Amino acid sequence: MANSGSDSAALMPISDEEFELLRGLIYERFGINLTDQKKSLLVGRMQKLLRSTGYMNFKAYYEDLLGDQSEAKLSELVDRISTNHTYFNRERTHFDYFSQTALPAVIKQLRKAGEKDLRVWCAGCSSGEEAYMLLMLMHEYLGSEYPQWNCGLLATDISSRVLDVAGKGIYPEDKIQALPQPLRNKYVQPAGNGQFAFSDSLRKEAVFRRFNLMNEKFPFKNPFHIIFCRNVMIYFDAPTRLNLVNKFHQFMHPGGYLFIGHSETLGRQQNLFKYLVPAVYQKEISV
Numbered sequence: 360m361a362n363s364g365s366d367s368a369a370l371m372p373i374s375d376e377e378f379e380l381l382r383g384l385i386y387e388r389f390g391i392n393l394t395d396q397k398k399s400l401l402v403g404r405m406q407k408l409l410r411s412t413g414y415m416n417f418k419a420y421y422e423d424l425l426g427d428q429s430e431a432k433l434s435e436l437v438d439r440i441s442t443n444h445t446y447f448n449r450e451r452t453h454f455d456y457f458s459q460t461a462l463p464a465v466i467k468q469l470r471k472a473g474e475k476d477l478r479v480w481c482a483g484c485s486s487g488e489e490a491y492m493l494l495m496l497m498h499e500y501l502g503s504e505y506p507q508w509n510c511g512l513l514a515t516d517i518s519s520r521v522l523d524v525a526g527k528g529i530y531p532e533d534k535i536q537a538l539p540q541p542l543r544n545k546y547v548q549p550a551g552n553g554q555f556a557f558s559d560s561l562r563k564e565a566v567f568r569r570f571n572l573m574n575e576k577f578p579f580k581n582p583f584h585i586i587f588c589r590n591v592m593i594y595f596d597a598p599t600r601l602n603l604v605n606k607f608h609q610f611m612h613p614g615g616y617l618f619i620g621h622s623e624t625l626g627r628q629q630n631l632f633k634y635l636v637p638a639v640y641q642k643e644i645s646v
Contacts, residue, residue, distance in 0.1 A: 371409055373402050377417035384424060389437055389517060390573045390599040397440075404439045431519070434569070438518040441594060447488045447538040450589065453618050456639055457585070458496040461616040465584045466500070468614055476509045478583045478612070482572060483591035484514035487525025488534070490565045491557055493587065495542050498561070513583075515570035526567045528557035572603055582612040589638075590620035597626055604629050613644040 373381075381401065382393045393401060405420075414420045427433055469475060477497070481490045490512055497510050516522050532553050535543060543555075550556035572591070586607055592600045607617055608631040617632055617640045619625065625632060625640060632640035 371402070371406055371416065373398065373417045377421065380421045381417065381424075384421065384433075385436070385440070386599075388430075388433060388573065389571065389594075390603070391437065391441065391594040392596040392599065393440070401440060405436070408435070408439065434517060434519050438520050441518070447492055447535055449488070449537075450621055450638075452636075453587075453589070453638065454492055454496060456636060457493065457616075457618070458500055461585055461639075462497065462500050465614070465616070469584075475507060476581075478581060479510075479512045479585045480583045480587070481512060481514040482570075482586060482588040484516050484522075484525060484567065485518075486521045487514065487528065487565070487567065488530075489587060489589070490514035490525065490567070491528065491546075491561065492538075494561055494564055495546050498546075499542075510564065512565050514565050514567050515572075516567075517569065517571055519569055522567050522569055525565070526562075528562040529554050531555075572606075573599075577606055577610055579610050582610050583615060584612045585616045585618075586611060587618045589618060590623065592619060592623050597628070600626060601628055604631065608632065608642055611642045613642055615642045616640070617642070 378398050378401070385391050385393055405417075409417070409420055414423070424432055424436065465477065469477065479493060479497070481493060484490045494510075494512055497512075498505055501508060501510070514525065516525075529550055532555060535547060535555055538547070546558055546561055547555045548558065572588075588603075588607065592603065595603065604617075604625055611617065616635075619638050619640070621638045623638065631642065633643050635641050
């Protein structure tokens with residue numbers, strides 16, 4: 360049969376068995392819950408990869424994934440089926456709350472305890488815009504006092520591709536349009552060819568690492584004061600989300616703040632965090 364030229368005519372079919380195998384693997388490794396309605400999304404986004412790499416069908420691809428000890432191919436799969444859409448100052452009310460309420464409260468608590476180790480984690484950092492926003496706001500709040508503090512920021516994601524972009528800290532002009540002008544003037548410089556780069560001093564304060572939030576054990580020795588995990592749990596079902604929230608609670612300092620996406624919820628089953636404002640929660644300080 361001749362190729363009609365349409366995209367749908369060229370689609371490699373996926374059987375129910377193949378979809379169940381891939382769905383189970385994705386859920387097991389990454390917690391992402393692919394519903395039946397996402398079958399066409401999976402097929403559409405994986406077509407080019409499967410054909411260009413010579414896989415005859417989705418079953419062969421699945422079997423290759425099982426033997427992927429480095430998880431590089433699994434990372435590429437997740438990168439294709441998830442949406443890494445973000446931009447500077449996204450959901451601005453969160454950054455306002457961070458700089459005007461959460462950060463001052465944490466700094467006050469640390470000063471009272473005679474400590475200067477501020478721990479912030481950007482979980483699901485994508486291409487780095489959120490991480491750099493937080494670092495700039497930390498700089499702005501502490502001002503000349505900043506060098507006296509240990510204020511590094513941990514930024515993690517499952518996708519190696521977006522982490523590579525984040526680590527370089529270079530973005531096209533349209534990406535930084537929403538960045539407030541005072542911050543843009545202070546922390547960003549032209550890098551040629553319509554690109555803009557963050558200063559080396561700021562970029563080096565973010566530790567970008569590949570990390571799977573579905574890991575059974577988290578490797579952190581000290582708790583975090585603030586965790587941003589926005590627009591990540593939309594991919595999870597209720598049990599997976601609750602398990603992750605429990606881990607966040609375990610690795611958060613009493614009085615710490617958890618920021619999630621505005622389209623997300625912690626669910627009614629959890630009683631670990633106190634609701635503050637839309638999509639912002641706090642781990643209560645035990646008396």
